[in-house]
Amino acid sequence: MSIAADWIGVITVLGAGVVTLLARASFIVLPADTPVPHWLTRGLKFVGAAVLPALILPDVLFREIAPGEVINLYRVIATFVAALIAFRTRSIFATIGTGMLVLWVLKIWGPL
Amino acid sequence: MQNRRQAYLQGAKDALPSLIGLTPFGLIVGTASTAAGMDPWLALAMSIIVYAGASQLAAIGLMVQSAPILIVLATVLVVNLRFVMYSAALAPFFRELPIGRRWIMSYALTDHLFALVNTRFSRDGTHRHVDAYFIGGAVPTWLMWNVMVAIGIFAGTLVPKEWSLDFAIPLVFLALVFPALQTRAHWVTAATAATAAYFTTPLPMKLGLIAAALTGVVVGSWLDYRDEARARGKA
DSSP states (O other), X not given: OOBOSSHHHHHHHHHHHHHHHHHHHHHHHSOTTOOXXXXXXXXXXXXXXXXXXXXXXXXXXXXXXXXXXXXXXXXXXXXXXXXXXXXXXXXXXXXXXXXXXXXXXXXXXXXX | OOSHHHHHHHHHHHHHHHHHHHHHHHHHHHHHHHHTTBOHHHHHHHHHHHOOHHHHHHHHHHHTTTOOHHHHHHHHHHHTTHHHHHHXXXXXXXXXXXXXXXXXXXXXXXXXXHHHHHHHSOSSSOOTTHHHHHHHHHHHHHHHHHHHHHHHHHHGGGSOGXXXXXXXXXXXXXXXXXXXXXXXXXXXXXXXXHHHHHHHTTSGGGOHHHHHHHHHHHHHHHHHHHHHHHHHHHO
């Protein structure tokens, strides 16, 4: 498992750069007073709320699964505790710190 | 902000608090690249060329599993769609600027810079030196981000795999998700996307994220449309 700096890697990185620049530039470089379609503004309001949970869930449930287990229970517990901290503090530092700490404690002393 | 010099300095000053928040995020993106076995120079190039942390993490996760290029690019687009929203919101401030400068400023646009400009300048009033203010904030942000990613990339080789540092990736997203949940419709969107992600993870070609995110957006839009229609009916 690795990502080499071969032509696939380079093309992917360049392509990701172009796609990201186009998203950022979109209405800034379009002629002034280009109308923003109503359905687009509506949909864009919900992008953050939809993308982040969709990114979180597979990383929490299905990584480093112990033999015989369906999901990674330690990560689920650590995520739950970290979510409480994230909700209360809104701090990236506190959220990462809590989550990692709970995971390490469970991995070292947990029953699984 | 009488002159351009003052505008540059004000932008830099306003951006400073966010640089602290960038530190752990940049370090994680760097260490995650190394943990995924990504060529360090390719990882650094990606950070400079793409310059959008969440989408870099999503892309690395797919690239290490040899997902097709088009799926990686589509995923990057979905994760970065919020920039289209920022772009639409900021366009009125930038419309008098030369087109070349608008492209450069687009490249440097981040969540935090969007929030700063949106707060500091009023849409109907004057926005003189908005470009100086923007660049003043963008330069330290850019430097801080890429230096932190670089440190993460090269420090990542020192971290043992048993530390499960890749778990910091969902934790970063977790810290970002709550500010995005402003209304009931946003909470339903998040719950829908999470449920959809559970069922779409086994999809071929790593299509899961795109499918789950779009499902969430459709449900959120529908709720928003319904609420709006109801409010109109009452008025």
